[in-house]
Amino acid sequence: MTDYYDVTLKEERHAMLFALSGFRAENTRLENAEEVRRLTVDFNPDVIVHLAAQAGVRYSLENPRAYLDSNITGTFNVMEAAREASVRHLLMASTSSVYGANSEMPFDECQKADTPLTFYAATKKANEAMAHSYAHLWSLPTTMFRFFTVYGPWGRPDMALFKFTKGILEGTPIDIYNHGEMFRDFTYVEDLVCGIRLLMDAVPIRPNAQSDIPEGDSLSPVAPFRIVNIGNSQKVRLLDFIEAIEDELGKKALRNYMEMQTGDVPATWANADLLHKLTGYQPRTDIRDGVKAFVDWYREYHEKRG
Ligand SMILES: NC(=O)c1ccc[n+]([C@@H]2O[C@H](COP(=O)([O-])OP(=O)(O)OC[C@H]3O[C@@H](n4cnc5c(N)ncnc54)[C@H](O)[C@@H]3O)[C@@H](O)[C@H]2O)c1
Known part of the structure; x- marks a missing residue:
């Protein structure tokens, strides 16, 4: 419930979850080590x-400090709590x-990823290293x-x-970075959830020898630790993405073409073979179907609020 963006939106998401059985919410900051520990043990x-x-x-x-606090200190507190609770899988x-300046695409988990371009990416890369050490030291299976x-x-x-949907509907210009020469691997949220749920049961096991690690598996040779991409494995051009939104809204965007932003990367594209090998699952929602689902929701959500 941090106020990085509209807290009402977060509360409304929670309201839907409360309507399901088995959901419980505790509102605290990750930086509060004692509270994170107490809630986890409880x-x-x-x-x-x-x-x-x-x-x-x-x-x-x-x-950047918000990233240091939430992502480094906060994640450390979660790792400590997970260790104490001896969870089956974190x-x-x-x-x-974290693939940063890597240019070999699609990105796969066995590539080096040592060139983060933003502090956000650096904190997440640090999380991966922190988690690897805990997996090794405490035999804490971690993905x-x-x-x-x-x-x-x-x-x-x-x-x-x-932002694009809002801008197009309101008739305000949308900022298009790198003059639209950007590519992203857009992953539909339901596919992501499906991947996460299935990976919960793919618990990494510390291998006995390097030779036990299958080709293309990012499993660590010294820890029950693995990194897994969850992506749609499609490189979509930003201008095509915008066109899909325009088509869905039946309205053209006012386009404000801009330079590349500092820290931004021109393209991302996932190799999601490892996810498939581990779970038999492949994200596959087509961008046009996903955009339609978003636009339908956006219209309904904003109509209700007037
Ligand atoms: N959305 C994406 O495209 C994307 C891509 C790559 C990675 N991720 C990662 O996926 C995760 C979920 O992202 P999201 O897009 O749902 O973001 P989000 O901002 O909607 O969700 C993150 C939640 O964490 C909460 N939070 C932040 N700092 C906190 C703190 N110190 N204590 C307690 N709660 C805190 C926020 O209130 C927020 O509700 C994040 O770890 C993010 O870095 C997201």
Whole structure:
């Protein structure tokens, strides 16, 4: 419930979850180590999926400390709590942004990723290293997800789809970076959830020898630790994405073409073979179907609010 964006949107998402059985909410900051520990011990989880973070690439240029606090200190507190609770599996969100300046595409988990271009990416890369050490030291089975541009209903207002839809409907210009020469691997939120749910049961096991690690598996040779991309495996041109939104809205965008932004990358594209090998699952929602689902939600959500 941080106020990085509209807290009402977050409360409304929670309201839907409360309507389901088995959902419980505790509102606290990740930096509050004692509270995170107490809640974890009290709940006694079998598996922890840690998604909370200070997200957003561009905001990390403005307020890097928020990333340090939430992503480094906060994630450390979750790891400590997971260790104490001896969970069967800890799963945590990293990001495709850790591929940074890598140019070999599609990005796969066995590539080096040592050139983060933003502090956001650096904190997530640090999370991966921190988690590897805990997996090694405490035999804490850990999976780090690398998500690729997630979109869909109830999504984040600071992300392109939300901003473009809003701008087009309101008739205000939308900022298009790098003159539109950008590519993203857009991943529909339901596909992401499906991938996460299936990976919960793919618990990494420390291999006995390097030779036990299958080709293309990012499993660590010295820890029950693995990194897994969750992406749609399609490289979509930003201008095609905008066209899909325009078609869905039946209205053209006022386009403000801009230079490449500092820290931004021109393209992301996932190799999601490992996810498929581990779970038999492949994200496959077509961008036009996903954009339609978002636009339908956006219209309904804003009509209700007048
Ligand atoms: N959305 C994407 O495209 C994308 C891509 C790559 C990685 N990720 C990662 O996926 C995860 C979920 O992202 P999202 O897009 O749903 O973002 P989000 O901002 O909607 O969700 C993150 C939540 O974490 C909470 N949070 C932040 N700092 C906190 C703190 N210190 N204490 C307690 N709660 C805190 C926020 O209030 C927010 O509700 C994040 O770890 C993000 O870095 C997202």
